Amino acid sequence: MSKVTFKFDGKKYKGKAGESLATALLRNEVLHFTDSAYRDRPRGVIGLGHEEPNALVYVDSGAGEPMIPATVVPVVEGLVARSLSGAGYLPDTRDHSRYDKKYKHVDVVVVGAGIAGLKAALENAKVGKDVVICDEQDRPGGHLVHLGQEVPAELLAVLNLPNVTYLPRTIVNGLYDQGYSVAIERRTDHETSKVSKQKARIRTWHFRAQQTILATGAYQRHLVFANNDLPGIMLSHSAATYVARDGVDVFKSAVVITVDNQGYRDAIRLHNAGVQVNAVVDCRQSASGPAVDAVRAAGIEILFGKTAIDACAKKKKGTVKCVNVGNLDGTESACIDADLVAVSGGWTPTVHLATYIGVKPKWAPELAAFVLPAATKWLSSVGMVAGDFGGDDSPAIFFGPAQTEEQALSAYVDFQRDATLRDVRRAIKAGMQSIEHVKRYTAIGTAHDQGKTSGTITMGLIGAALGKAPDEIGSLTFRSPFVGIPFAALAGRERGQVADPVRRTPIHALHEGAKAPMEDVGQWKRPWYFPNGKEKLHDAVLRECAAVREGVGVMDASTLGKIDIQGPDAAEFLDRIYTNMFSSLKVGASRYGFMCGVDGMVFDDGVTTRLGENHFLMTTTTGGAAKVLDWLEEWLYTEWPDLKVYCTSVTEHISTVAIVGPKSRNLIAKLSPTLDVSNEAFGFMENKYADVAGIPARIARISFSGELAYEINVEAWYGAHIWESVMREGKEFGITPYGTETMHVLRAEKGYVILGQDTDGTQTPMDLGMDWIVSKKKDFIGKRSFTRSDTARAGRHQLVGFMPVDGQVVIPEGAYVINAADAAKPAPVAHTGYVTSSYMSAALGRSFAMGMLANGAARHGEQVAIPFGGKVIMAQVTEPLFFDKENTRRDG
Amino acid sequence: MLNIPCPWCGPRDETEFHYGQEAGVAYPENRDEISDELWAKFVFYRANPKGWHAERWVHSAGCRRWFNVWRNTINHEFGESYKPFEPQPKSPA
Ligand SMILES: [Zn+2]
Numbered sequence: 001m002s003k004v005t006f007k008f009d010g011k012k013y014k015g016k017a018g019e020s021l022a023t024a025l026l027r028n029e030v031l032h033f034t035d036s037a038y039r040d041r042p043r044g045v046i047g048l049g050h051e052e053p054n055a056l057v058y059v060d061s062g063a064g065e066p067m068i069p070a071t072v073v074p075v076v077e078g079l080v081a082r083s084l085s086g087a088g089y090l091p092d093t094r095d096h097s098r099y100d101k102k103y104k105h106v107d108v109v110v111v112g113a114g115i116a117g118l119k120a121a122l123e124n125a126k127v128g129k130d131v132v133i134c135d136e137q138d139r140p141g142g143h144l145v146h147l148g149q150e151v152p153a154e155l156l157a158v159l160n161l162p163n164v165t166y167l168p169r170t171i172v173n174g175l176y177d178q179g180y181s182v183a184i185e186r187r188t189d190h191e192t193s194k195v196s197k198q199k200a201r202i203r204t205w206h207f208r209a210q211q212t213i214l215a216t217g218a219y220q221r222h223l224v225f226a227n228n229d230l231p232g233i234m235l236s237h238s239a240a241t242y243v244a245r246d247g248v249d250v251f252k253s254a255v256v257i258t259v260d261n262q263g264y265r266d267a268i269r270l271h272n273a274g275v276q277v278n279a280v281v282d283c284r285q286s287a288s289g290p291a292v293d294a295v296r297a298a299g300i301e302i303l304f305g306k307t308a309i310d311a312c313a314k315k316k317k318g319t320v321k322c323v324n325v326g327n328l329d330g331t332e333s334a335c336i337d338a339d340l341v342a343v344s345g346g347w348t349p350t351v352h353l354a355t356y357i358g359v360k361p362k363w364a365p366e367l368a369a370f371v372l373p374a375a376t377k378w379l380s381s382v383g384m385v386a387g388d389f390g391g392d393d394s395p396a397i398f399f400g401p402a403q404t405e406e407q408a409l410s411a412y413v414d415f416q417r418d419a420t421l422r423d424v425r426r427a428i429k430a431g432m433q434s435i436e437h438v439k440r441y442t443a444i445g446t447a448h449d450q451g452k453t454s455g456t457i458t459m460g461l462i463g464a465a466l467g468k469a470p471d472e473i474g475s476l477t478f479r480s481p482f483v484g485i486p487f488a489a490l491a492g493r494e495r496g497q498v499a500d501p502v503r504r505t506p507i508h509a510l511h512e513g514a515k516a517p518m519e520d521v522g523q524w525k526r527p528w529y530f531p532n533g534k535e536k537l538h539d540a541v542l543r544e545c546a547a548v549r550e551g552v553g554v555m556d557a558s559t560l561g562k563i564d565i566q567g568p569d570a571a572e573f574l575d576r577i578y579t580n581m582f583s584s585l586k587v588g589a590s591r592y593g594f595m596c597g598v599d600g601m602v603f604d605d606g607v608t609t610r611l612g613e614n615h616f617l618m619t620t621t622t623g624g625a626a627k628v629l630d631w632l633e634e635w636l637y638t639e640w641p642d643l644k645v646y647c648t649s650v651t652e653h654i655s656t657v658a659i660v661g662p663k664s665r666n667l668i669a670k671l672s673p674t675l676d677v678s679n680e681a682f683g684f685m686e687n688k689y690a691d692v693a694g695i696p697a698r699i700a701r702i703s704f705s706g707e708l709a710y711e712i713n714v715e716a717w718y719g720a721h722i723w724e725s726v727m728r729e730g731k732e733f734g735i736t737p738y739g740t741e742t743m744h745v746l747r748a749e750k751g752y753v754i755l756g757q758d759t760d761g762t763q764t765p766m767d768l769g770m771d772w773i774v775s776k777k778k779d780f781i782g783k784r785s786f787t788r789s790d791t792a793r794a795g796r797h798q799l800v801g802f803m804p805v806d807g808q809v810v811i812p813e814g815a816y817v818i819n820a821a822d823a824a825k826p827a828p829v830a831h832t833g834y835v836t837s838s839y840m841s842a843a844l845g846r847s848f849a850m851g852m853l854a855n856g857a858a859r860h861g862e863q864v865a866i867p868f869g870g871k872v873i874m875a876q877v878t879e880p881l882f883f884d885k886e887n888t889r890r891d892g
Numbered sequence: 893m894l895n896i897p898c899p900w901c902g903p904r905d906e907t908e909f910h911y912g913q914e915a916g917v918a919y920p921e922n923r924d925e926i927s928d929e930l931w932a933k934f935v936f937y938r939a940n941p942k943g944w945h946a947e948r949w950v951h952s953a954g955c956r957r958w959f960n961v962w963r964n965t966i967n968h969e970f971g972e973s974y975k976p977f978e979p980q981p982k983s984p985a
Binding site: 176177178179180208357358377598599630633634637638639641779783784785787788789 | 893894895905910912919923924928931932934935936948950952956957958966967968969970976977
């Protein structure tokens, strides 16, 4: 391995390329990595991989990382990192790395390339199955990699089989139903030579597998005793690996505290690497096996029936100086010097992925561990996670010694959350007995490491306190992701402009040219208003409204949802869908309709035109198009298969340009010289076919403002041409383009509701004062609900107008309305309604609003109060119609 | 992510589907005659079992057709799927 230079907390260090940052820092005698998040306790590294709770870093170099354990950061030339105290932060620089995704259907996904995983992969590959092996380390072997041992060649050969895909540095982060798993492959952070910009830094894999095999191994646990968090107190397997495999030589002397034979194996590794092991302290009364014999042969003292009670720190450095060893009940303790205290608290199998889909791990007392139960239809496990520990560990079920209240205060259970034995005791004293409650009370297991090392310990401690086995106080449940990952990895290439589809009308470029700010309506971009130079929204809207009421305006209405409905039963179908009658509609005529759910509540509206005897064109709200098409098809498929009707979305086939205002007749006459535009020949709600600016068009006399208006419908790609022609030919009439805001004001002045703004799925047509739209002659969806007691009762919330007493005040939309008599009372008082639409009106010369009011139809003339932001706005209740009450303007 | 068996297209990812409602809830024929209570049962009441549940789904980003399928609400296992108006197969339980 080549030597490289890296920076940590502003200081330069040398390391070996490819080793972990934790290894490199230990080699450089950095034992105190950081201070803990809540109690500022000095902390060092304790683990080897993603289980690490303490040694979190922020990476400045490369693409950066907001928070990641130093144990999984590969050292490369130029690495810059700094320590974090529990909380990361997002870099403010832009990440230019590429992230991508891959989807793969596969026979078998094996999670983990340890011996058990490789064996399982080989068995499946041999019978011809397509196998993917994901492994978090940079080379196969799992535990053998920690031991620095080679994988047997016959097992290694599996990786080269043509039907096997081996993905190193790849963490399976989520497991979902029916064999779906998501894995994160880190592809460039470890590379020492310059990385191509084309190469994705992280690839997110989505697998759908017939079989998923978990060979995820296990993490070592620590023990809970006073000051067990001092730097220099480490998990024994990690410590031995840093020392024996990586040649970290900062520890001169060590004491091993163990509950199983793993501690002996690690003691021998430390001893063989030249560390003076002062004692192996075993909480069991006796032990046997090759590792125990080896420790004896090496002349290392073994203390049975004892454990760590406390630990002391070196004054200046703050790292461990000695460990206080005594009986399990805390008595007869004495200090043993050591600058490494290696703790083996038993193994915790990595069961996380299985618990994501509801598998409950079972307690195996002979292993002192939760292991996965037998296989399900598509999920199985092998190796340690399945309870196959393969050794002679015979662990004690032991999580820590008896501790005084004083000692419990610094006996850490979850390092990352700074949660102690005292916190667990307090939770139990407060009456909590389930792990789910204690977890929430103490925050144990809720940090970035999700309690990888602390989960089983917590259950053990609660169990010990209550005299129960760990599995009697609940079960371990985890949530994906298994490790933290950048959002960028999940987004892949769907960032920025392509994060979500954007829908633009064929006229969009002209709106942009006119510098119209855009409003998002669903995925559509719609012009909000068309400013004159530096004009702001308020002034632009007043000007646009006045232009429409006095001259002529033009609006791009292409975004309205359009559904082409054809078939011999189309008219009958619409009669069942809409509250009003459509079978009586003449060919060439349009009608406005309401749709209700079976509950009788209005859910969409629009104008539908009869293009032929068996052919209709339905328009829907801009945001409701997909929902309405689904609704129509659901009824056709599931209730009325006998009706011969076909529905097709044609929203994007047609461009619609609406010219609106008293002068719109002059303009359409100019644009379409062959068209008879007289009111007698071309009446309200009628359609005519004629050329407009040389293009075949369907012209509809439809109005959403109360003004004389014509909608020009052409094949979509002529939209821009029509708009340009309207602007050019309309100049002499003062043509004024307007956006959604003006459209909203104009319709509100006429009391026309916008579904989804003035309604929320709890209004009948009658609540909106639109009894006229409900046919008495036929049945339709929702009709039966109108006679239900609640729907038919008097006093429901009904649509009304609210006229502020001060006509300069615009009531905030969404504000609650209270009775005037309650205005002076201290809050809270009951509300009697709410405001749904509110604007300043050019035509009225004042503000106005609409909304729902309890028994509103009977309260016209009454005064109400609208408390908002510490003030009270007084308003008069009116009918929801504010302008041209006699409807004199629509025919020009 | 669920893997849902469309009776026309075969098993596909959940993202292609939309859930409808409990399968086999008939739109009452004699709507004007039935009591408010019976009508409310149709409008508002649906089974919510722990276990096997017959459901109506639509393959909205696929063939756009509606179908019914058994699903286990405990572990999301799917049973047989069947087309509208086909007789309901027995619960897998
Ligand atoms: Zn399908």
